[in-house]
Amino acid sequence: MKNKKLLNYSDYLRLDKILNSQDLMSAKRGSPAHDEMLFIVVHQVYELWFKQILHELESVIVIFKQESVIESDVSFMVLRLNRIIEIQKILIDQIRVLETMTAMDFLEFRDDLFPSSGFQSAQFRLLENKLGLLKKNRMSYGRHDYSSVIKDEEKAHVLKSENERSLFELLESWLERTPFLSFQGFNFWEQYSNAIRSMLEKEEIVIKGNPNYTKKEVEYHLVEHNNAVSAFEAMIDEKKHSKLIENKEKRLSHKATQAALLILLYRDEPILHSPFNLLSKLIDMDELFTSWRQRHALMVRRMIGSKIGTGGSSGHAYLHAAADKHKIFTDLADLSTFFIPRSALPKLPEKIKQNLGYHFKS
Numbered sequence: 323m324k325n326k327k328l329l330n331y332s333d334y335l336r337l338d339k340i341l342n343s344q345d346l347m348s349a350k351r352g353s354p355a356h357d358e359m360l361f362i363v364v365h366q367v368y369e370l371w372f373k374q375i376l377h378e379l380e381s382v383i384v385i386f387k388q389e390s391v392i393e394s395d396v397s398f399m400v401l402r403l404n405r406i407i408e409i410q411k412i413l414i415d416q417i418r419v420l421e422t423m424t425a426m427d428f429l430e431f432r433d434d435l436f437p438s439s440g441f442q443s444a445q446f447r448l449l450e451n452k453l454g455l456l457k458k459n460r461m462s463y464g465r466h467d468y469s470s471v472i473k474d475e476e477k478a479h480v481l482k483s484e485n486e487r488s489l490f491e492l493l494e495s496w497l498e499r500t501p502f503l504s505f506q507g508f509n510f511w512e513q514y515s516n517a518i519r520s521m522l523e524k525e526e527i528v529i530k531g532n533p534n535y536t537k538k539e540v541e542y543h544l545v546e547h548n549n550a551v552s553a554f555e556a557m558i559d560e561k562k563h564s565k566l567i568e569n570k571e572k573r574l575s576h577k578a579t580q581a582a583l584l585i586l587l588y589r590d591e592p593i594l595h596s597p598f599n600l601l602s603k604l605i606d607m608d609e610l611f612t613s614w615r616q617r618h619a620l621m622v623r624r625m626i627g628s629k630i631g632t633g634g635s636s637g638h639a640y641l642h643a644a645a646d647k648h649k650i651f652t653d654l655a656d657l658s659t660f661f662i663p664r665s666a667l668p669k670l671p672e673k674i675k676q677n678l679g680y681h682f683k684s
């Protein structure tokens with residue numbers, strides 16, 4: 323006991339490693355660029371936060387993989403997702419720190435970075451795969467597979483994640499198992515469809531009768547409106563929904579979409595509070611990733627204009643398009659198209675309310 327070495331702050335945090343891991347490439351060339359230190363530190367901080375996000379995400383995935391997810395587990399997942407969300411806000415804010423470096427300052431060392439790029443971040447790719455970004459839905463990057471640029475030591479881990487069940491898939495099967503879907507003789511969908519159809523008809527009248535629209539604008543809005551009508555018909559008809567999935571207009575299965583809508587509509591039922599929070603957090607998380615991508619793309623435009631990236635992509639144009647294409651939970655956010663005021667919602671019969679158990683079992 324006497325000889326036991328007391329734990330030291332620096333040793334515990336492995337500061338010897340962390341604080342000696344900033345190798346300025348410009349210094350190696352013999353011309354140290356002041357801002358390269360900031361560039362490295364900011365990237366390292368990002369990678370640490372990615373590590374923490376993956377740690378939280380993994381714990382959510384473990385819970386979701388259970389056959390039966392009890393109510394307290396759902397609350398637990400909500401807490402973990404909320405932590406990710408708070409970190410994401412910092413990730414977005416952090417870009418401002420890097421932007422204190424001007425485009426001219428960046429040029430002092432940019433050439434030293436070739437051909438390394440954030441595109442090679444294994445943790446970022448892991449995150450995308452674990453959330454549910456499918457290979458076939460990725461933006462193409464020249465003729466290369468996204469994984470071809472990842473370091474060999476890191477690649478196996480990233481490729482493995484492509485074949486694991488993602489958060490999206492786990493959410494989908496959890497929603498499909500929701501017993502709330504069965505209404506025991508109560509024709510919810512018929513009553514709800516009538517309410518939605520009359521809302522959509524009213525919207526069509528408003529578009530056609532809007533004196534401020536030109537003929538072209540009316541046509542434009544009617545196309546959008548008709549998309550909403552088709553999406554609603556697909557909500558009712560499984561075959562139509564499958565067609566949307568085939569055309570890559572939707573991803574979430576018909577059954578899971580219906581369950582998600584019911585959770586969002588009847589969130590006032592106490593049993594649905596946690597599921598509602600879970601869906602909301604997933605939408606928040608997806609939006610924040612998109613915001614980070616958009617914010618990063620804006621910063622890139624300011625730093626390098628329309629030059630190509632150090633990793634060889636078209637730079638800003640690629641990043642901007644990826645921000646739009648790499649969303650995961652858009653199907654959940656889109657459900658608000660079919661929200662109607664509480665007062666117009668079909669009332670759930672008392673028996674069904676009572677039958678809403680306290681857990682979701684498979």
Ligand code: HEM
Pocket residue numbers: 364365368369420428438439440441442443446618621622625626630631632633634635636637638640641644
């Ligand atoms: C001066 C600052 C920065 C510039 C000019 C820049 C530029 C770029 C460019 C042009 C790309 C596209 C791939 C390529 O051709 O290289 C890219 C991708 C990427 N960058 Fe940055 N970046 C900067 C800062 C950061 C920071 C601080 C991070 C934080 C980790 C980061 C993470 C990423 C990631 C993850 C990708 C891949 C995105 C995707 O494929 O969707 N970048 N960056």
